[in-house]
Amino acid sequence: MRKTFAAAAAALATLILAPLPLAAQGVKGGQGQAPALTADGACSAEQRTTIRRAFGDARQMTNASIASLTLEPEAIRPHLARFFGSNPAGAIAKNFRAISQGLDEREGRIAYECNRASACRGATFAYVRWGGNAREVMGFCPTFFSAGRTGQDSQGGIVIHEMSHLALGARDHAYQPRGAEALAKDDPAAAQMNADSYEYFAEFLPR
């Protein structure tokens, strides 16, 4: 359920442990400049804007993936084989449609958390869990907010990963591009239900 990046752990620790510049300490001593992690995980207006933009990016990436799989299945075949092995284009397109529907239907009713200290350990990018009253919770951590908008582990791609858990019931069988590629070869059925496989298919989609 957690989207993590082991190599980012060191970077995150550095980020947190680095002493604040004097100017920043001054800001912190006044008001403003929230700490990186909070106990309640409440999202600021700025964080909500970033999440909304990431959902928009995820929509575009998902739509581009569906278009490639349905309109140019021959051209996309090597890319499909890289992340989904022998799975047919139609099956993966169908699952991307479910993710797309999840983005549309769930964005407004999910409960969001930002930088919640008890959940953002070990360089976790983001996570989903089920809160009270069966409400779906999607949480985002500092590494998500500092991620880029394109390429590997982008903000939009991370949202695709988390939405694949909610909309498809995808699991985390294997992480990272290498793990996803190995899973595609060794166990295509598991690849079809692996969150990172959808994320990387969309992030590395040939244009």
Ligand SMILES: [Zn+2]
């Ligand atoms: Zn996950």
